[in-house]
Amino acid sequence: MNKMISLAKIMFVGLAIYLLIRTAGNVLMSIMYIRQFTLESMGTMAFNLTLSIAYVAAIVYFLIYKREKWARKLIAKDIEPDQALDTSLTLTMAFRLVSVGAGLYSMYTFVWSFSTLIRNLLLAAQSDQQGEGTRTFYTAAFSPDYLQPLLFLVLAVYLLCGAPHFVRWQVKKTIQFCNQHSDLNKDQK
Amino acid sequence: MTKNQIIAKAMLTTLGIYAAVAFAVNLRYGPANGGNRWALLLMIFVTAVAIFFVVRILVFNNDSLASKIVGPQDSGEDFDRSDYLIKAFSVAFTILALLFLCSSSTVRGVIKLLQALSLPNIRVWITDVIETKRITGNLTLTRYTGIYIDAFIKLIVITYLLSGARYITRWHLKNSCSDNTEGVNNE
Numbered sequence: 001m002n003k004m005i006s007l008a009k010i011m012f013v014g015l016a017i018y019l020l021i022r023t024a025g026n027v028l029m030s031i032m033y034i035r036q037f038t039l040e041s042m043g044t045m046a047f048n049l050t051l052s053i054a055y056v057a058a059i060v061y062f063l064i065y066k067r068e069k070w071a072r073k074l075i076a077k078d079i080e081p082d083q084a085l086d087t088s089l090t091l092t093m094a095f096r097l098v099s100v101g102a103g104l105y106s107m108y109t110f111v112w113s114f115s116t117l118i119r120n121l122l123l124a125a126q127s128d129q130q131g132e133g134t135r136t137f138y139t140a141a142f143s144p145d146y147l148q149p150l151l152f153l154v155l156a157v158y159l160l161c162g163a164p165h166f167v168r169w170q171v172k173k174t175i176q177f178c179n180q181h182s183d184l185n186k187d188q189k
Numbered sequence: 190m191t192k193n194q195i196i197a198k199a200m201l202t203t204l205g206i207y208a209a210v211a212f213a214v215n216l217r218y219g220p221a222n223g224g225n226r227w228a229l230l231l232m233i234f235v236t237a238v239a240i241f242f243v244v245r246i247l248v249f250n251n252d253s254l255a256s257k258i259v260g261p262q263d264s265g266e267d268f269d270r271s272d273y274l275i276k277a278f279s280v281a282f283t284i285l286a287l288l289f290l291c292s293s294s295t296v297r298g299v300i301k302l303l304q305a306l307s308l309p310n311i312r313v314w315i316t317d318v319i320e321t322k323r324i325t326g327n328l329t330l331t332r333y334t335g336i337y338i339d340a341f342i343k344l345i346v347i348t349y350l351l352s353g354a355r356y357i358t359r360w361h362l363k364n365s366c367s368d369n370t371e372g373v374n375n376e
Binding site for chain 1: 192193196197200201204207208211212215232235236239243247258259260269271272275276279280283284287288290291292293296297300351352353355358362
């Protein structure tokens with residue numbers, strides 16, 4: 001079987017397990033919505049469980065049972081990964097790829113936290129203008145959190161640049177661990 | 190064991206750790222939702238059982254699941270299995286650590302935790318706990334305590350994963366790359 005199709009299948013199953021974990025977490029959390037053991041409360045719980053089971057069944061059917069079909073659609077051509085690449089170079093590339101991916105995720109979180117900050121500042125300014133009598137949460141207790149978007153921006157820029165120090169440190173550490181293990185094996189032999 | 194099986198194992202182990210943390214961190218919503226005490230106890234029990242099975246199936250005994258995911262493979266590949274396993278696990282753990290690090294709840298929690306560690310804020314936090322006890326009659330966790338617990342758990346897990354999660358990797362090296370298990374995995 002083509003190695004790329006096999007990797008795509010692994011990716012689909014990984015995605016399915018990730019979604020199943022998220023669903024299971026929600027089911028666990030829904031237990032807390034039982035205020036009292038009444039018919040209404042238990043009915044809500046049963047409805048929640050039914051929806052979750054339907055969602056789980058859909059994930060299992062499409063992402064696990066039909067994974068081969070989706071993998072073949074995703075990998076259209078018979079591509080084989082390049083075998084000639086040096087392993088330490090592959091490792092560096094893998095870590096860089098991970099860093100850039102995490103950088104994109106941080107940038108998304110930065111945009112979200114920055115827009116939330118702007119919205120809160122606007123709401124605070126608006127309720128300030130409406131006078132003393134209409135003060136809301138935003139004027140009484142709101143303190144703008146500038147640190148969070150700033151941290152995300154710094155993290156996103158560093159990771160999107162490939163996080164050179166972090167990648168170098170990770171590659172060095174991993175290769176050291178590999179060498180330690182092979183030395184240990186030689187000693188045992 | 191083939192390269193793809195090792196990649197599948199790394200993925201399953203990472204997802205197992207993610208699941209354990211996600212389930213444990215979920216507990217912080219329990220007290221904040223104001224459910225009854227039996228519901229909270231039930232939630233803790235079910236969560237503990239779920240974490241036990243998830244860790245057992247996805248983190249430690251994932252050989253058969255990895256073989257099933259990948260399907261029948263040509264086992265004649267010539268490569269250093271232990272070397273490849275260490276590298277695959279290292280990349281997978283870094284992905285998870287960065288995923289935790291870049292999530293908004295972790296960064297918010299760490300900021301709040303650092304703010305809470307200053308002396309005047311410790312006083313506010315203790316007052317908050319005492320006030321909650323006075324109002325609810327129970328020593329329940331306040332909203333901020335949940336955030337601190339979340340941040341604390343994730344910080345420990347991030348540090349462990351970024352340092353290479355040596356214990357888990359060694360366990361897999363010992364159990365998966367030994368000659369005894371190869372026969373079983375290649376079936």
